[in-house]
Amino acid sequence: QLRLVESGGGLVQPGGSLRLSCAASGFTLDYYAIGWFRQAPGKEREGVSCVSSRSGSALYADSVKGRFTISRDGAKNSVYLQMNSLTPEDTAVYFCAAESIASTCLLVATLYEDWGQGTQVTVSS
Numbered sequence: 001q002l003r004l005v006e007s008g009g010g011l012v013q014p015g016g017s018l019r020l021s022c023a024a025s026g027f028t029l030d031y032y033a034i035g036w037f038r039q040a041p042g043k044e045r046e047g048v049s050c051v052s053s054r055s056g057s058a059l060y061a062d063s064v065k066g067r068f069t070i071s072r073d074g075a076k077n078s079v080y081l082q083m084n085s086l087t088p089e090d091t092a093v094y095f096c097a098a099e100s101i102a103s104t105c106l107l108v109a110t111l112y113e114d115w116g117q118g119t120q121v122t123v124s125s
Helices: none
Strands: 003-007 010-012 018-025 033-039 046-051 058-060 068-073 078-083 092-099 119-123
Touching: 003 092, 018 033, 018 092, 018 119, 033 068, 033 078, 046 068, 046 078, 058 068, 078 092
Parallel strands: 010 119
Antiparallel strands: 003 018, 018 078, 033 046, 033 092, 046 058, 068 078, 092 119
16 A cells, blocks of 8 residues: 655744655555645645656755755655755645656646655744
């Protein structure tokens, strides 16, 4: 059974860093595009970053460019999101998701077939 599990969220002060992990089981993550999305209270789910399955190329939302970095580790069957220079506007539940069809990832939530349960990130002093 395909499963994604996020971890690494928590409370961090503005300007701080966190690294989120997305561990996959039941499938080989390298064959999928993996996206990170977030949802803040009262707001729609927003695409943050994704990494394509074949090329490994990454895509970032404008709001996180230069601050967030997505990476994947095939040996650990995991994808990571390194988040630096965090601001209160980054506070949200962060989800990872897998998409098996397209070779190039897009930050469109409806394209993704399988989702993790999410991890809370709170940026506050």
